[in-house]
Amino acid sequence: MAISTAQLPGELTNRPGRVGLKRVLGPDYRMAYLFITPIVLLVLSLVAYPFTYAIYLSMTHKLVGLPPVFVGFENYIRLTWDGFFQRAVVNSFIFTFGSVGFKLVLGVVMALVLTANIRWRSFWTGVLLIPWVAPTVVSALNFLWIFDGSLGVLNYVLVRVLGVLPQGLGWLSEPGLAMASVVAVNIWRGFPFFGISFLAGMKAIPAELYEAAEVDGASVVQRFRHITLPGIRNIMIIVVLLSTIWTFNDFQIIYILTKGGPGGTTMVMPVFTYETAFGAQRLGEAIAVALYLLPALAVTIMVLARYMRKGRKA
Amino acid sequence: MDRRIRQLAEQVDAHHISRREFVRRTALITGSTAVGLGVLSSMAHAQGPKMRVWLFKSYVTGGNDILAKQVEGWAAERKVQVEFDWATFGDREQKFVAAIEAGNPPDIAEMNYQGPLRYRPALRDVTKLAKDLAAPRGGLLPFAERVAQLNGQYSGIPRLVFGGGLHIRKDILAEKGLKMPKLYDPDVLDVARKCQDTSKDLWGFGQTLNRCDDGNAFMQNILWDYGGATWDKDGKPALGTTYLKENMAALQFAVDSIQKHKVQPPGVMSWTDVSNNEAYMAGKLVCTNNGASLYYAMGARKHPLYEKTQVLLTPGGPAGTFVASNPYCWGLFKASKNAELAEDLVRWVEDEKRFEEYMTACAGQAGTVYKTRAEHPYWKSDPNYEGMLQNILRGVWNGYPGPLTPASIEVQAQYILCDMAGRVVVGGLSVEAALKEAHKRVEEIHRIRSRA
Numbered sequence: 001m002a003i004s005t006a007q008l009p010g011e012l013t014n015r016p017g018r019v020g021l022k023r024v025l026g027p028d029y030r031m032a033y034l035f036i037t038p039i040v041l042l043v044l045s046l047v048a049y050p051f052t053y054a055i056y057l058s059m060t061h062k063l064v065g066l067p068p069v070f071v072g073f074e075n076y077i078r079l080t081w082d083g084f085f086q087r088a089v090v091n092s093f094i095f096t097f098g099s100v101g102f103k104l105v106l107g108v109v110m111a112l113v114l115t116a117n118i119r120w121r122s123f124w125t126g127v128l129l130i131p132w133v134a135p136t137v138v139s140a141l142n143f144l145w146i147f148d149g150s151l152g153v154l155n156y157v158l159v160r161v162l163g164v165l166p167q168g169l170g171w172l173s174e175p176g177l178a179m180a181s182v183v184a185v186n187i188w189r190g191f192p193f194f195g196i197s198f199l200a201g202m203k204a205i206p207a208e209l210y211e212a213a214e215v216d217g218a219s220v221v222q223r224f225r226h227i228t229l230p231g232i233r234n235i236m237i238i239v240v241l242l243s244t245i246w247t248f249n250d251f252q253i254i255y256i257l258t259k260g261g262p263g264g265t266t267m268v269m270p271v272f273t274y275e276t277a278f279g280a281q282r283l284g285e286a287i288a289v290a291l292y293l294l295p296a297l298a299v300t301i302m303v304l305a306r307y308m309r310k311g312r313k314a
Numbered sequence: 315m316d317r318r319i320r321q322l323a324e325q326v327d328a329h330h331i332s333r334r335e336f337v338r339r340t341a342l343i344t345g346s347t348a349v350g351l352g353v354l355s356s357m358a359h360a361q362g363p364k365m366r367v368w369l370f371k372s373y374v375t376g377g378n379d380i381l382a383k384q385v386e387g388w389a390a391e392r393k394v395q396v397e398f399d400w401a402t403f404g405d406r407e408q409k410f411v412a413a414i415e416a417g418n419p420p421d422i423a424e425m426n427y428q429g430p431l432r433y434r435p436a437l438r439d440v441t442k443l444a445k446d447l448a449a450p451r452g453g454l455l456p457f458a459e460r461v462a463q464l465n466g467q468y469s470g471i472p473r474l475v476f477g478g479g480l481h482i483r484k485d486i487l488a489e490k491g492l493k494m495p496k497l498y499d500p501d502v503l504d505v506a507r508k509c510q511d512t513s514k515d516l517w518g519f520g521q522t523l524n525r526c527d528d529g530n531a532f533m534q535n536i537l538w539d540y541g542g543a544t545w546d547k548d549g550k551p552a553l554g555t556t557y558l559k560e561n562m563a564a565l566q567f568a569v570d571s572i573q574k575h576k577v578q579p580p581g582v583m584s585w586t587d588v589s590n591n592e593a594y595m596a597g598k599l600v601c602t603n604n605g606a607s608l609y610y611a612m613g614a615r616k617h618p619l620y621e622k623t624q625v626l627l628t629p630g631g632p633a634g635t636f637v638a639s640n641p642y643c644w645g646l647f648k649a650s651k652n653a654e655l656a657e658d659l660v661r662w663v664e665d666e667k668r669f670e671e672y673m674t675a676c677a678g679q680a681g682t683v684y685k686t687r688a689e690h691p692y693w694k695s696d697p698n699y700e701g702m703l704q705n706i707l708r709g710v711w712n713g714y715p716g717p718l719t720p721a722s723i724e725v726q727a728q729y730i731l732c733d734m735a736g737r738v739v740v741g742g743l744s745v746e747a748a749l750k751e752a753h754k755r756v757e758e759i760h761r762i763r764s765r766a
Contacts, residue, residue, distance in 0.1 A: 065414045065435035149581015150593045173583030261525040262583040263736020279727040
């Protein structure tokens, strides 16, 4: 015969486990579950499930319109020995670190200029923000025209107006120049973000510190090194971290300007992923390409994050 | 917020009506709106079934307009609601992949030569329809036949193939007393050298080897022209084996046109499909290979070079003149609930009178895939159309001399031949090393696709 809980004696309903939970999690722990559940469900459905499914698909041979066939680590192994993929990895690092390095320097310069006592500071701040505000597709298409060998404005200025070159250059087609050109566009587009972020950091540094240093006889360089740089250190780390991730995943600039060509000279991971997915239409392998460097990126992010936390504690 | 509900709310605020009255009237308004929407929905259903039609947006805008008008005419006649979507070179395959993988493809779509074989698992068998259309039109041209069917089962219905050819400045050639070129080497090189004037930024030849359809087509053609190929007769990789010698000669010519002969403009290796059109129309090229869209664009804009341009049969090489002909096809999707209507739509737009209307608006772009359409007087109405027709009639299929296969399609889709050329011009590899590197990639694709 079933016994309802109402018939049970009081001491049996107040089980020690429940009391323990209440003691550990607090009196409102049931309410906490209620509040947490939607977030947990959202994270599971929008992040965990797609991510897990992507990992599964990366281990399959998946062609369009056909069910996936599990192949284990074959896609990853094949990619490891693929010369074009290897070049894409190397190019991705050149593109990312080349761009981020320059953006960092230019961003600091921009912030320093904008903190100085210059005329029309707000106007210049607005002007310098334009590359960051303009849609990437629009900027990239403009640069496609600027770099055009025959009709581009860059060759026109260098050859016809200034007479610096006897003949136009293939900005997007010559060895070395193609990668340099796409990096330049990325720098042009990304440095205002660095500059504005650093500017915000610099404005938060108390003016008294500079005054005290000046009184103590510190030079401009010393003030920059010992006050400005430590003052914006955390912002710098965050900005570099974000920009590294964004630049590494930048697709639009290279795809519009070169499609990874000529001959794979500017092929980077996002374009390679796209080409594998929609050109080759091997979806499993495309996801493997996308996930291949995820551990390396994750480690980079973790190291940087730990470094930041350490800095904050200190 | 609905205007009437807002008024009611204001009346409540002003204490003109009670809250109870507000709730009652709001419920009445909401209910009547819902009923109204339901009636509208059922009226929409009464207008007939709904069909999703994906069309290809070509650069020949006049043709796009006519095709859309014809589909709308069919929809009105059959009382069908048509939902159009257009895809172009850059977003076509992505849309198909996404729609098929999501299980939500259109009822019918215009797709390029890759579609019937690539999307075969999602496409309906249209053998009867394809044969019904081909029979009274003298049958399909060989390249179209290859593209649309596999082992006699059709998964696509060929519609058209782009006309095109070598667009050349006849005014400059006449001025220099030169003949129209037939072979790349020596004819095109000779014309290019003699007509080129770099001080005026006029270049002899404009042909990219970069990752784009133009680069792909040229690289494929030049291998055939020199007696080489990517695939052998059995559809096995032959780039760096069976035809190594011929392919080396072909690749050497392609690379030399940029590096040694210097008849191509700076930056040609970064060109995309539109770059040569722009350069030609800007008067910076003596000749360039292109589809009829270039001739159409000049005509539509009343461009001064329209009258000064001759469109010729694409030049050839020691083994002859070969042109990759990649027809556009209709694909009918299995998931469609309107299979009969989709077939009816194909019959409607492929009707000879309607196709004629479309073809004449396309300035040679709507090349024939059927034998009898090649005899249409339209192709003799302009000397340039004759060159385009010759290109079509000489057309061979991707994968030639072997069959069209998923692997041969993927080699094109991954721009393997363009990368091969790029590795020599930009990467500094020798011709042989680049060929062997590309051969490895082709073999890998063949291995993966054979397993599938």
